[in-house]
Amino acid sequence: MIEPGSTIGILGGGQLGRMLALAAASMGYRVHVLAPEAELPAGDVAAEVTRADYTDRAALDRFAASIDVATFEFENIDTAAIRHLATRVPVFPSADSLEVAQDRLAEKRFVEALGGRPAAYHPVDSRADLDVAIAALGLPAVLKTRRMGYDGKGQARLHSAGDADAAWAALGGQPAILEAWVDFSHEFSVLLARGQDGDIASWPVPHNSHEGGILATSRVPAPPEIMALVPDAVALARRVAEALDHVGVLTLEFFATPDGPRFNEMAPRVHNSGHWTIEGTRASQFENHIRAVCGLPLGSTALTAPEVLMRNLLGEDVHDWAKLLADGRAHLHLYGKSEVKPGRKMGHVTFL
Ligand SMILES: Nc1ncnc2c1ncn2[C@@H]1O[C@H](COP(=O)(O)OP(=O)(O)O)[C@@H](O)[C@H]1O
Numbered sequence: 001m002i003e004p005g006s007t008i009g010i011l012g013g014g015q016l017g018r019m020l021a022l023a024a025a026s027m028g029y030r031v032h033v034l035a036p037e038a039e040l041p042a043g044d045v046a047a048e049v050t051r052a053d054y055t056d057r058a059a060l061d062r063f064a065a066s067i068d069v070a071t072f073e074f075e076n077i078d079t080a081a082i083r084h085l086a087t088r089v090p091v092f093p094s095a096d097s098l099e100v101a102q103d104r105l106a107e108k109r110f111v112e113a114l115g116g117r118p119a120a121y122h123p124v125d126s127r128a129d130l131d132v133a134i135a136a137l138g139l140p141a142v143l144k145t146r147r148m149g150y151d152g153k154g155q156a157r158l159h160s161a162g163d164a165d166a167a168w169a170a171l172g173g174q175p176a177i178l179e180a181w182v183d184f185s186h187e188f189s190v191l192l193a194r195g196q197d198g199d200i201a202s203w204p205v206p207h208n209s210h211e212g213g214i215l216a217t218s219r220v221p222a223p224p225e226i227m228a229l230v231p232d233a234v235a236l237a238r239r240v241a242e243a244l245d246h247v248g249v250l251t252l253e254f255f256a257t258p259d260g261p262r263f264n265e266m267a268p269r270v271h272n273s274g275h276w277t278i279e280g281t282r283a284s285q286f287e288n289h290i291r292a293v294c295g296l297p298l299g300s301t302a303l304t305a306p307e308v309l310m311r312n313l314l315g316e317d318v319h320d321w322a323k324l325l326a327d328g329r330a331h332l333h334l335y336g337k338s339e340v341k342p343g344r345k346m347g348h349v350t351f352l
């Protein structure tokens with residue numbers, strides 16, 4: 001057990017790291033953030049910050065010497081760096097969890113082998129493959145890079161065969177997968193935390209709405225169309241967590257369809273669709289992630305209010321903060337980012 005007073009290392013310095021650091025601090029831990037960017041939302045609330053590339057072995061070794069346990073908030077870290085760090089200090093979740101989730105093809109195959117059902121997909125490694133994939137899956141479809149995609153980036157939608165050249169060019173010829181378009185009624189996510197003892201706690205399932213590929217809102221409770229699919233989806237998420245011997249928060253995104261839950265993607269970390277748990281449940285995703293990483297028992301995921309709504313503050317939305325605070329039910333979270341860009345996650349607001 002990593003006791004309060006110890007230092008937790010966090011790889012990655014964005015808003016997820018910031019909220020992890022706040023949860024850690026409130027339980028008496030020190031946090032050391034390692035990330036390359038000049039501006040670090042997590043660094044502002046951490047005891048110690050190292051600005052270094054994740055591949056900088058000397059920096060990783062110094063980092064390891066200053067911490068008792070490590071975790072990550074960012075998915076696109078070279079797993080070799082995580083494996084190296086793990087030779088020095090315990091790291092949760094493991095590089096295995098990260099490795100599967102970094103590659104859309106690996107992640108779909110992994111989840112399928114455990115009984116999950118993604119949309120029909122086809123690997124695409126060349127322009128010629130794309131024609132084969134279109135013939136196999138039909139259109140509409142979406143072409144996604146296997147790696148590094150987030151917030152709808154690294155994706156191109158295809159409505160007709162004439163879109164193929166532009167889609168292939170838009171992704172810059174990177175290894176990709178073509179996915180059949182899913183005619184879903186709703187989107188939802190399963191968030192669970194798994195402790196070092198194998199105990200699993202999952203949160204009530206939020207209904208997620210996206211705009212332009214970016215999460216806009218998460219609402220709890222979810223409507224009946226989602227609730228009917230929750231037992232299947234949660235059972236799958238538990239199998240994934242157990243198969244990976246995952247420690248920490250794990251998130252699986254799903255499409256709700258009339259023939260059951262369709263797996264979309266997974267993240268071996270805290271997730272935007274779980275931000276509402278900060279005020280909306282007794283133990284938030286951030287608190288339970290820290291508890292799991294430190295080998296502590298998990299906290300209760302029970303709701304604190306009958307209805308919870310989280311809305312992301314994207315780009316210029318951040319200027320609404322004063323207006324939002326006029327509503328006494330609003331809990332405002334701003335991430336301390338200085339540059340406002342369209343679609344950039346600047347903060348969120350949760351209404352109980
Ligand atoms: N196959 C699909 N069918 C329908 N909508 C999709 C499909 N793939 C992605 N989307 C939409 O785009 C959003 C972002 O795609 P996702 O694969 O989750 O990538 P990201 O890593 O950017 O979150 C999804 O939440 C969904 O709204």
Ligand SMILES: [Mg+2]
Pocket residue numbers: 253265
């Ligand atoms: Mg997604």
